[in-house]
Amino acid sequence: MLLILWLLIVPMLIGILLNGILPIFRRTVGITFILGYLAYFGLFEIIAIPCMTRITYGAFGYCYRYFFASSIVLAVLGLTRLILVLVKEGPSFLSVFPGDTHAGARELMSPRSDPKGLKLDYSVEARIYWGIFFVLLAVQMVLAVVMSSFDGDDAYYVVESLLAQQVDVMNTIHPYTGISTSLDIRHAFAVITMWIAFVAKGSGVHSTIVAHSIIPLVVIPFVYLVYVEIGRILFRRRQEVIPVFMLVVSFLMMFGNVSIYTPATFFLMRTWQGKAMVANLVFPLILWIFLWLLEDIRETSGNGKLTWMQKVAPWFILTLVNMLSGICSSLGIVFGGGLVALYTLVLLFFRKKWTCLLGAFVSVIPSMIYVLVYMSLRGA
Structure with a gap:
């Protein structure tokens, strides 16, 4: 039950708290859940990195308490908003999440349509x-657990999570030897291992079980x-056509093990590792945001101007995605930033406004701060 709380309920409630920034036709259950999880991870990065770099003893204990309190507060606020919206709009979840009724795209995107009445x-x-x-999704999830693979990286990354859970340290004990050491800057900033430790400690489940048997059931x-x-x-x-598209994606993932380095291999065999999340989660999220922005251009030309909130929402989510890339892997900052720059050039070609450059620059500010802190600590 605690795993369900920390992995499903709390992120969803945080998403409900924030989904007011989304256009009406995008306030679906799926997008709300994505937004909530991205904010959940972003909050953890803001708390975990200062605790890790500024606190010498019991760093993870402080990180755990601060993140526990912060996420619970946001979740309670999200629950409050959910109750208020239910009272105002009615008892149906469709009132809270309009557009989740498989409405036709043309009607759903029209400002004159009522998404709750379309199907x-x-x-x-x-x-x-x-x-x-x-x-196929169920088969992948089951096999990812019952046929869980183990590799050399587990001796490092999973042990870092376990040490945090059991000894309250954050990357200051060498996983191979168990000897205290200085902060391992090379791996430390990818705090996804510390988030796994938080879930493990918050639920009372061993970190190795969380990494190998629980995280795949969420990430996949x-x-x-x-x-x-x-x-x-x-x-x-x-x-x-969407289910056919999903079948194609699913088959590409299932039969993508043509080498040990493909994203599909990492997706199903090393799901809990940060680099697997960068390749299979962060990069598609960046693509989705820019498809959203390109779609907004089409809607602007057809149905009038977008509101200020509708313009800002995708860039805000992109900022959270860039924060997620740093949580997963330090190289995610580099490759994620490169993708943002490339897609921004494409967007600039269609929009022809400097504001998209401003949005892209603001979205990578957390990545720039991440790099500056990383370099300052590495130089020290």
Whole structure:
């Protein structure tokens, strides 16, 4: 029950707290959950890195207490907002998450439509494809647990989580020898290991079990959720094609083990590692945000101007994605920033406004701060 609390309920409530920044037609359960998790990770980075770099003894204990209190406060605020919206809009969750009724893209994107009253019925064929996809998803999740693979990196990354859980340290004991050492700058800033330790300590489950048996059950469907949102934009006029798109993505993941270095291999065999999340979660999230921005350009030309909040929302989420890249891997900062720069050039070609450059620059400010802190500590 505590695992469900920290891995599902708290992030969802944080997403509910923040989803007011989203356009009405994007306040779906899926996007709300993505937003909540990104804010959840961003909050952890803000707390974990100062605790790790400024506190000498019992650093993880302080990190655990600060993050515990902060996330609970945000979750309670999200629950309060949920209750208020339910009272105001009605008892149905569709009032809180409009657009989650498979409404047609054209009607759903129109400002004159009521998303709560729209529904697109999938054909029998599309329902069969969805069924096949969910079976494949279940197979991947089950096999990721019962056939969990172990590699040399587990002796380092998983042990770092375990040491944090049991000894209250943050990267100051060498995992190979058990000897106290100075802060390991090379690996320390990828605090995803500390987040796993937080989940383990908060639920009373061993860190190794959390890493190998619990995290895949969260990350695998989360990645596919991001691809669903990508498909909703790519096939906005033909939503019934989305399950076919998801089947293609699923097969690419299942049969992508052509070498030990492919993203698909990391996705299913080393899911709990930060580099696996960078390749399979952070990069698709960046692509989704820029598809969102390109779609907004089309809607602006067809239905009038977007509000200030609608313009800011994707850049805010992109900022959280860049923070997630640093949590997962230090190299995620480099590659994530490169993707943002590349996609911004494409966006600039279509939008032809300097404001997209400003949005991209603001979104990478956390990455710049991350690099500056990293270099200052490495130089010291």
